[in-house]
Amino acid sequence: MAPQVKIDPEAVRALAELLRETDLTEIEYQVDSLRIKVLRTVSQTVVPVATPIASTAMNQSVEQPQAPQQSSAESLENHPGVIEAQMVGTVYLSPGPGADPFVSVGSTVSQGQTLFIIEAMKVMNMIKAPRSGVVKHIFVKDAQPVEYGDPVLIIE
Numbered sequence: 001m002a003p004q005v006k007i008d009p010e011a012v013r014a015l016a017e018l019l020r021e022t023d024l025t026e027i028e029y030q031v032d033s034l035r036i037k038v039l040r041t042v043s044q045t046v047v048p049v050a051t052p053i054a055s056t057a058m059n060q061s062v063e064q065p066q067a068p069q070q071s072s073a074e075s076l077e078n079h080p081g082v083i084e085a086q087m088v089g090t091v092y093l094s095p096g097p098g099a100d101p102f103v104s105v106g107s108t109v110s111q112g113q114t115l116f117i118i119e120a121m122k123v124m125n126m127i128k129a130p131r132s133g134v135v136k137h138i139f140v141k142d143a144q145p146v147e148y149g150d151p152v153l154i155i156e
Contacts, residue, residue, distance in 0.1 A: 012036060018122065021090055023145045076137050081154045085146040086127065089120035093142040101142070107135045109155060116152060129155060 015027050015038040028037040076082075085091065093101040093116050102114050109115065109129045118125045133155040140152050 007034075007036065012038060014122070021119070021143075021145075022088075076154060077139075077151045079137075079154050081133065081136065081156045082151045083115060083127070083130070083153050083155060085118060085148060085150045085152055087118055087120045087125065088147055089118040089125070089145070091140045091142070091144050091146050091152060092117040092119060092124075093138070093140070103135045103138075103153070105135055105138060109133060109135060115155075118146065127152075131155065 011029070015029055015036060019025070019027055019038060026037070026039045028035065030036070093103075095102065095117070102116055103109055109132060111129055111132045113129045114126045115129050115135075116127050118127060135153055136156045137154040138152070139150075140146060146152065
């Protein structure tokens with residue numbers, strides 16, 4: 001008969017909360033011979049959207065398609081002052097709920113100043129400014145999940 005293993009319900013709750021916060025669908029945690037795997041199902045609703053189609057009269061000329069231009073967000077992502085997420089996690093723009101954000105667009109920052117927090121595996125990682133400058137753009141919203149390399153903000 002195998003020995004009874006006591007599962008810590010708080011550990012399961014913490015893992016389930018981490019799934020919800022990070023928008024993941026599965027997480028597995030193992031310590032020695034104890035392994036906990038938590039899954040959540042995500043239902044996706046597909047909503048059909050009707051798009052109007054412009055008609056052209058037979059005798060009118062049709063313009064040739066032009067090469068697609070980069071959207072302003074895409075061009076900003078390539079900006080040399082972009083600060084990227086250094087890890088997968090959840091970005092927090094303020095030190096706590098209801099608190100003022102660390103920085104906002106137009107803020108002057110000093111090298112080493114905290115810009116935002118990335119929570120990864122229940123660890124709060126303070127992300128500091130690599131250089132002084134002015135915050136020109138913020139790509140994320142507070143409590144938004146990010147992947148490694150995602151643009152978070154721009155300092156010029």
